[in-house]
Amino acid sequence: MGKRRKGKLPIARGPNAVIVTAMRRRKTRQAADSTHSWSVLRHPFEPQSIFSQDRVEAIHQAALDVLQNLGIKVLLPEAIELFAKHGAAVSGDMLRIGSDMVEAALASAPQSFTLHAPNPARNLPVAPGQLIFTPGGGCPNVSDAIRGRRPGDLASYQDAVRLMQSFDVIHKLTPAPEPQDIPVHLRHYAMMQTQMGLGDKAVTVYGRGRQQVQECFEIIQTALGLSAAEFSDAPYCSTVINTNSPRMLDKPMAQALIDFARTGQMCIVTPFCLAGAMAPITIAGALTLQHAEALAAITLNQLAKPGAPVMYGGFGSNVDMKSGAPSFGTPEHIQMSIGSGQLARHIGLPWRSAAGAAANTNDMQATHETVMSLWGCLQANATMVIHAAGWLEGGLTFGFEKFIQDIEALQAIAHLCKPVAADAAAIGLDAIEQVVPGGHFFETDQTLNNYSTAFLEPINADLSNFGTWQKNGALTAEARATAKWQAILHDFTAPPGAQERVGRVEAMIARFTQAGGAPILE
């Protein structure tokens, strides 16, 4: 083995110490790094395939067969009527949906649109090829190294939104952890106030019944100072539609598919097909079921209003056959993502997938699962990667340290979205000429001109050598992440305009509250 220089490089000796000193003295970037332009990303990689094109077509046809011949159960009478009116065969709550209805829906669903944010600079193009990261959503619990694991409450939800707002690479806000200390009939007000008051990114509304949804729409419209026409002309919020796999669409989800469409707001259709449990044990079978359910939901959405903004999607993985527990970051999860991407491209719609971890704590398993599944989403060219940061225990917990560590991966991917220069200046033969054999490049003009921006600075990695690391307390990535989120929360200020926006809806929310709030549709 050659004299490969590892560990301590000769950077601190000689004139190159200039750079080291400059880099070390350079005002450390804010913990929350907003020096990059990561608000809009496009996939840097070509999508990969697990199926030949004829197999994609076969799965699509099989899904149409499922809808036409086996049918789907829909629990909301209003939805059944809508389906029936357009030709579905109804038998009780079982619907058989013809492929003509599905094809009409796929024809009317837009291939691309813009999801608006309170801050227009945060508007998100939603179209195949775009890359949108959203943090872990739907978590009932919250966890951090200071306060432990506990049920989500409003204070922790507010903190989570502060963290989400603090990183450009997080493109929209999600509802996690769940503020369980607020009664469910009032919780949507608190969640809107939190998102609007602490952030300026696109917001999420839960589809928990018509009244809650309509009130949230009113809140957003008023906060942003939009007319009803302006609001319904473009999506200003989104909701995730989970089917109840297999082959069932419950009342709140069906209601949201209708109500979001009619008001021009965005639905993210997401069967949660765990192969071996709520879906067939084969990847192709689970994807067939996912596809059938997604097509049914998209059809209902487009029947309610042709042209409504809707994303195809799936969150497919497998269960551990020993315990029945959901797994994430597995090869099956990755295959489900890639196959979903092929089906999404087959029908030409933007679509969502998901990263995520089953791990119970901030350990190697947790990062393994999220990073593996994140790369699955990249191989799949998912338009939106949900649960990309902070998701532990298969979504039962939003972890603050996990959130910080996951940002490391997302920022790396965002950096990969930038083109790599290879013009004559980037190749830089003069730099190579300047350095004698066995020398170093710390002092070349090319280095001196580029050292401060050439590389992505990590946010949580400790790159010091073992001795230094030990001397500094042998902190793990988890411990460093704790310091990081604490610093962010300590320094956080709401973005410009947020307080004004939330101020505009105070009276409205007081009135709604006075009137008794809004029940969740069961």
Added chain:
Amino acid sequence: MGKRRKGKLPIARGPNAVIVTAMRRRKTRQAADSTHSWSVLRHPFEPQSIFSQDRVEAIHQAALDVLQNLGIKVLLPEAIELFAKHGAAVSGDMLRIGSDMVEAALASAPQSFTLHAPNPARNLPVAPGQLIFTPGGGCPNVSDAIRGRRPGDLASYQDAVRLMQSFDVIHKLTPAPEPQDIPVHLRHYAMMQTQMGLGDKAVTVYGRGRQQVQECFEIIQTALGLSAAEFSDAPYCSTVINTNSPRMLDKPMAQALIDFARTGQMCIVTPFCLAGAMAPITIAGALTLQHAEALAAITLNQLAKPGAPVMYGGFGSNVDMKSGAPSFGTPEHIQMSIGSGQLARHIGLPWRSAAGAAANTNDMQATHETVMSLWGCLQANATMVIHAAGWLEGGLTFGFEKFIQDIEALQAIAHLCKPVAADAAAIGLDAIEQVVPGGHFFETDQTLNNYSTAFLEPINADLSNFGTWQKNGALTAEARATAKWQAILHDFTAPPGAQERVGRVEAMIARFTQAGGAPILE
């Protein structure tokens, strides 16, 4: 949000308990899983690009310019003579190498060959499109949770080889941790005895001077019962050739390039170009330097013997400009891998890249870095991914827990190499028909027929829910990995034939030792 069932699934209730019981009672697979056929893998994904084809050509031309006009320093007189004899311009130890010489070398280097292992079932096809994983190599130290971090010694090296041998997804043996308790002039005997006596996979020989190399060749030839002609007719071992970037080839590396070629053994050419330190700060510049150095080394190798088995390669990443420390798993590391892959395909040779971690302990950073860089190698279609398991501190330490955790990722990737069925049986409309809306698939014929093999079983993930995990001691992935490697070492037996092979060379090694061993070429 719909009634998404998370956490505990209904698997343990009702008749589906049959599967659970069967799965739980099923004899747990050996910790070291040899039920899969992962001995030979091919890349499942298409290679990605960071450069357009004309930029790849420009970098190739720039590298030829470097060799022709700036030259490379070669410290071994025998190598200088060989270059000079074939037309290189020599000025002291500086050589200027014409593109005709490089092109002749690229024409004679084989596109594909087989690296032989002591067990022919472990032979490795080395060709573009293959996927070979090798564990962390070159580490002076070793670390595990029981004995802590310490200098490598023979006992820990033997244990590491036992671990490497125990997983099919590890395709060859590497030298780590370094057995520092054996004097350097005798160490190569101990390393050969360890690899041959405990394993049956392809072995590594360090290029530390002619005498050591020739002795290792004799040992392998004798152990495997090969004639001299048989041995030199095909590679039975490999060595990594690190250039001393920038633009220098030291004595032992130049010697090994010559000696391995002349005996038909395999060189893995590896400039270690850390952008911003020993290489230009730009990706394109660092790759230009890497390419120039690799081409020079390949040229020397092919001058020594046209047609000798050689891999192109690079291990490129960036340094942290604050500390000068090498970084791994960064976007720059991934870009260097992808760009290297483009250059490798441009010259049509199999090639090596590397995963790896800078982290000092088994935390989220460690897994982040290795898994991110592993996916970089996959995007790049690297023929051989070195340091794919167990590499900590930028290679200064071989970690047993890290090794186990990294195997989780490698096995997942290996599983992704298998095609995914999507025939009518895999789509399985009958299974979907068998399950009522809202039901589950635990009892379908499809599930009952496939449950034991459908999914890859994790080796280190704990998928139990938080309560169960806590009740079972709240073990981290690191703690579980400790139990795992301990169990493997406890149960380990050397593969058939290993003792016989090493027995054949006992007298030879005693004789070499008696004669005073072999010094390292400085």
